Amino acid sequence: MSSLPAHELHAARRPSRWLSWGITTRLSIAFAAVAVLAAAVNLIVERGVTVVRTSQLRHEAAGGAARAAPPREFAIEQTRSLHANALNRAIATFSAAAQSHAASNTGTGALDLSGAARELDRAAADFQRDARADPGSMAAALPAHLARYRNDVSEFLQLSDARQGVIAQYSRHYDALSTRLQSSVAGSLTLFGRVLARQVVLQIHADLDEVGRTYAAVRATDGADPLALSSLLAAQAALAHRIDANSTHLRRSQGAAWLDDTQQDLAQLISQSNALRSLDLRHRELIGRLLQEQTLLTELIATRPPRDEVAGANPRGALPLPSASAVAATGASMARRPTIAPEATVATVTTTTEALRDPHDRLLVAWMTGLVLLILLVICVMTIRSIVLPVRRMLRATARLACGDIDARVPRGGIKELDTLAIAFNHMAEQVAAARTLAGEYQRQLEDKVEQRTRELQHLAEHDPLTLLPNRRQLLARLNDTIIDAAAESLHVCVYFIDIDNFKNINDSMGHAFGDQVLRGVAQRLQACAAGIGFAARWGGDEFTVVHQQAPAPDAVQERGRQLVEAFHDPISVAGRELVVTISVGASLFPEHAISGEDLLIASDAALFRAKALGRNRLALFAPELLVSATNRFTTEQSLRRALERSEFELHFQPELNLESLTIDLVEALIRWRQPDGRVAPPDEFLQIAEDSGLILELGDWVLREAIRTASIWHHGAWPEVRMAINVSPRQLLTRGFAARVLALLQEFGLPPSSIELELTESVLQNGPAIVDAMRELQSSGIAIALDDFGTGYSSLASLEHLPLNRIKLDRSLISNIDSAGRSSAIAGAIIDLCAELALEVTAEGIERPQQLACLLGHRRMHLQGYLISHAVPGALVLAQRESIFLRMQEIMMPVRAGNAALESSDSAQFDRTRRKRSKL
Numbered sequence: 001m002s003s004l005p006a007h008e009l010h011a012a013r014r015p016s017r018w019l020s021w022g023i024t025t026r027l028s029i030a031f032a033a034v035a036v037l038a039a040a041v042n043l044i045v046e047r048g049v050t051v052v053r054t055s056q057l058r059h060e061a062a063g064g065a066a067r068a069a070p071p072r073e074f075a076i077e078q079t080r081s082l083h084a085n086a087l088n089r090a091i092a093t094f095s096a097a098a099q100s101h102a103a104s105n106t107g108t109g110a111l112d113l114s115g116a117a118r119e120l121d122r123a124a125a126d127f128q129r130d131a132r133a134d135p136g137s138m139a140a141a142l143p144a145h146l147a148r149y150r151n152d153v154s155e156f157l158q159l160s161d162a163r164q165g166v167i168a169q170y171s172r173h174y175d176a177l178s179t180r181l182q183s184s185v186a187g188s189l190t191l192f193g194r195v196l197a198r199q200v201v202l203q204i205h206a207d208l209d210e211v212g213r214t215y216a217a218v219r220a221t222d223g224a225d226p227l228a229l230s231s232l233l234a235a236q237a238a239l240a241h242r243i244d245a246n247s248t249h250l251r252r253s254q255g256a257a258w259l260d261d262t263q264q265d266l267a268q269l270i271s272q273s274n275a276l277r278s279l280d281l282r283h284r285e286l287i288g289r290l291l292q293e294q295t296l297l298t299e300l301i302a303t304r305p306p307r308d309e310v311a312g313a314n315p316r317g318a319l320p321l322p323s324a325s326a327v328a329a330t331g332a333s334m335a336r337r338p339t340i341a342p343e344a345t346v347a348t349v350t351t352t353t354e355a356l357r358d359p360h361d362r363l364l365v366a367w368m369t370g371l372v373l374l375i376l377l378v379i380c381v382m383t384i385r386s387i388v389l390p391v392r393r394m395l396r397a398t399a400r401l402a403c404g405d406i407d408a409r410v411p412r413g414g415i416k417e418l419d420t421l422a423i424a425f426n427h428m429a430e431q432v433a434a435a436r437t438l439a440g441e442y443q444r445q446l447e448d449k450v451e452q453r454t455r456e457l458q459h460l461a462e463h464d465p466l467t468l469l470p471n472r473r474q475l476l477a478r479l480n481d482t483i484i485d486a487a488a489e490s491l492h493v494c495v496y497f498i499d500i501d502n503f504k505n506i507n508d509s510m511g512h513a514f515g516d517q518v519l520r521g522v523a524q525r526l527q528a529c530a531a532g533i534g535f536a537a538r539w540g541g542d543e544f545t546v547v548h549q550q551a552p553a554p555d556a557v558q559e560r561g562r563q564l565v566e567a568f569h570d571p572i573s574v575a576g577r578e579l580v581v582t583i584s585v586g587a588s589l590f591p592e593h594a595i596s597g598e599d600l601l602i603a604s605d606a607a608l609f610r611a612k613a614l615g616r617n618r619l620a621l622f623a624p625e626l627l628v629s630a631t632n633r634f635t636t637e638q639s640l641r642r643a644l645e646r647s648e649f650e651l652h653f654q655p656e657l658n659l660e661s662l663t664i665d666l667v668e669a670l671i672r673w674r675q676p677d678g679r680v681a682p683p684d685e686f687l688q689i690a691e692d693s694g695l696i697l698e699l700g701d702w703v704l705r706e707a708i709r710t711a712s713i714w715h716h717g718a719w720p721e722v723r724m725a726i727n728v729s730p731r732q733l734l735t736r737g738f739a740a741r742v743l744a745l746l747q748e749f750g751l752p753p754s755s756i757e758l759e760l761t762e763s764v765l766q767n768g769p770a771i772v773d774a775m776r777e778l779q780s781s782g783i784a785i786a787l788d789d790f791g792t793g794y795s796s797l798a799s800l801e802h803l804p805l806n807r808i809k810l811d812r813s814l815i816s817n818i819d820s821a822g823r824s825s826a827i828a829g830a831i832i833d834l835c836a837e838l839a840l841e842v843t844a845e846g847i848e849r850p851q852q853l854a855c856l857l858g859h860r861r862m863h864l865q866g867y868l869i870s871h872a873v874p875g876a877l878v879l880a881q882r883e884s885i886f887l888r889m890q891e892i893m894m895p896v897r898a899g900n901a902a903l904e905s906s907d908s909a910q911f912d913r914t915r916r917k918r919s920k921l
Contacts, residue, residue: 026382026415030375030376034376040368087120087124102157102161124142145297156290159279169272170269178212180262184258200246203242204242207235211232211236214234218232218276229280240266387418390415390422393413394418397410398425406433464523467519469527469537474537478535482547482550485550492589492591493550493551493590495545495603496585496604497588497604497605498543498544498608499583504731508770509769521572526564529567530546530548535547561585562619568580568582584608586606586609587622588600589621603622604622607621640686644698648674648676649673650671651707653668653670653875654668654873655869655881656864657889662889664881664885666725666863667724667878669724670872697732700729700732708749710875711749712749712751724756725756725786730760733771734774739777739778742758753781754783757785775803784806786843787809788809790810791827806840808831808842808843810844815847843863844856844864844865845865847865850892853892
């Protein structure tokens with residue numbers, strides 16, 4: 001490399017002004033030089049003289065003397081020559097029009113062919129008219145050959161039309177096949193700009209492209225190249241072999257219809273190409289025959305009879321035909337001359353030529369011609385040199401630049417265009433060098449960014465993005481490492497599986513954003529509790545884990561678990577609010593309960609379920625029977641999902657007796673599960689599992705629809721005053737659009753809202769304002785609301801004040817001892833009287849003995865439900881049992897009322913005796 005800068009090096013090598021001229025300038029100079037020399041030659045030619053030469057032709061008489069041919073014979077010969085030329089031109093024009101019409105097949109081509117045919121007929125008629133005047137002419141066979149020639153042209157056009165039809169059919173099937181393959185390739189997965197299609201489809205697409213290229217060559221040669229058609233047949237055979245070899249794979253991946261359509265289109269392509277080969281073979285044979293016919297026509301037209309009688313014929317042969325001017329001049333001279341005797345006639349022919357003045361002018365023209373050639377040679381050599389050398393320099397610089405030499409430059413020189421190109425190349429090279437430097441800097445920045453993103457992605461892959469605690473993947477890895485270390489030192493490892501109690505209620509009432517903040521607060525407290533003993537991790541949703549590494553003894557497990565539960569008795573600050581959150585904890589211990597991380601987590605999860613079943617906010621330690629229970633729950637859950645699909649559920653109905661009228665005006669819909677083995681499972685075996693798994697929504701919607709449908713049948717049939725009680729879970733009630741769903745079902749089955757009553761359990765009291773709003777919306781639509789299982793759990797008398805209720809159902813735990821325990825009787829009587837004051841209807845559940853019935857007589861707005869009245873029965877038996885229940889209850893009520901009357905009289909007598917004793921005192 002030179003030590004000079006690039007711009008100084010280019011300036012030093014800048015070419016001369018002549019070398020920098022462009023191609024246009026150089027060729028313009030050459031053209032001007034040739035034009036000047038041509039003008040000079042024309043001036044020299046104009047200085048020449050006209051030379052007139054006269055020839056005499058003599059025609060001998062019949063006795064052997066020569067006699068000059070009359071001028072009329074020359075005119076006839078000239079006319080015949082003109083007609084022959086016109087016929088040759090007409091044949092050439094007709095042939096060209098036929099070829100143009102065959103190539104374009106348009107209306108314009110047909111008109112041109114028709115005009116050429118008329119012109120050919122006219123020229124042939126003129127030529128035949130002259131031929132008839134010459135009996136010895138060979139052109140007598142011209143009409144037959146001309147008709148054969150035109151028939152061959154017609155066949156040529158028919159073959160061309162047939163070939164165009166075959167080409168159109170081939171193109172249609174090829175386009176259909178190409179579109180189908182292109183759709184298969186385009187429907188594949190695209191990743192980073194590359195198509196990841198099935199390899200077989202891509203290979204078939206490549207073979208079809210090869211067929212397309214050879215087909216284009218066949219169309220371009222117009223049947224003149226047999227090798228192109230052979231290549232097309234070979235490409236089609238390769239494509240057919242590829243499809244047949246992979247037919248099983250294609251039928252599985254692309255579908256049977258796709259493969260059948262592809263094979264049909266390919267079969268059509270092969271059929272059309274075979275037809276094309278037959279047409280091209282006939283086409284080439286017909287072209288050869290047309291060429292022979294045209295040559296024969298040309299020979300027939302050019303044929304002339306021997307004319308020994310032409311005057312002035314020299315022994316070597318006939319004289320050439322004179323020109324038209326010569327014939328005219330001969331006629332004029334004969335008009336001025338006296339008549340020649342018949343024995344000998346002399347004709348004078350004058351020929352005019354151009355001659356140069358002297359030999360020096362010829363030599364001058366030769367020198368000037370040589371000078372022109374020399375100038376053109378010099379210009380060509382200099383132009384070639386000024387093009388080839390810069391191009392070679394540019395090629396060498398391009399190769400160096402392509403190999404990575406960013407300092408490669410092109411020395412300037414050559415014609416103007418290439419010199420401009422060299423400047424642009426050098427500018428591009430400088431930009432490439434700058435871009436390469438910038439790309440290197442970007443590459444380093446990108447590598448740093450990738451390394452940083454890799455660390456971030458590694459952190460995200462191992463940590464929960466919301467709480468920043470280790471996620472499930474990191475938990476399992478660290479737990480297994482902890483187990484290995486503990487096993488080596490004969491220590492214990494405890495896994496606490498933690499679930500936030502009633503977290504769904506927080507999400508439903510406060511929103512998911514608030515729920516996320518609660519999760520962060522719980523995670524921070526768990527992390528603080530795990531400090532010093534192990535680590536905390538998020539399992540998923542509202543479930544967390546705490547791993548106690550190297551626990552000293554099994555007794556410490558329960559103590560640490562109780563500390564975890566008690567740690568959440570203090571409120572958590574969330575968004576400026578103090579929130580009390582409780583947790584349920586399940587614990588498992590290594591190596592007593594399991595020896596692997598996965599098994600420890602399963603065991604602690606089973607213990608967690610036990611803690612939630614015991615009432616939440618507590619710790620439960622794993623026991624082997626819990627795993628069996630968890631397995632049973634899982635089996636039941638899977639069976640529930642299949643039962644919904646197989647419609648294995650059915651409704652039974654338990655009547656509620658109106659105590660005042662002893663009639664049935666209300667029935668409660670109760671779900672039953674008829675399992676595949678024929679056993680009917682009661683609700684307490686599967687409803688809680690359905691609630692925990694979320695299947696309660698689908699199950700509740702089925703119960704709601706089936707109960708309304710059954711009530712509609714009774715309402716529009718034999719029981720117009722029927723009222724149907726339907727149990728609804730809190731989760732179902734909180735579902736958006738539940739009220740609209742109920743009203744839509746009522747409208748669908750034509751049932752008035754007053755005919756149904758929705759029963760809610762006391763657990764709704766935990767859900768706050770959202771449940772109350774939903775209940776008010778339903779009640780405002782005319783639907784009655786009942787509070788089931790009142791008297792247990794979260795019952796409070798305050799709930800009777802703010803909840804929109806129509807009925808209270810006393811739990812069976814309050815009714816079971818009402819006839820034997822004074823407190824139960826007093827509590828039940830107080831609640832019934834309170835509900836009467838609040839205008840609420842009351843249903844007492846669990847009535848199984850007449851004594852219980854006797855304790856409830858005399859209360860207003862009372863309904864009774866229990867086995868004493870009726871068990872839950874299928875819908876087909878409800879109507880039949882209404883009358884039988886009425887008769888049976890009358891029989892039961894008679895001794896009950898008699899006993900109550902005796903008891904009342906005994907109480908009255910005892911009261912009188914007590915009053916008399918007091919009066920004596």
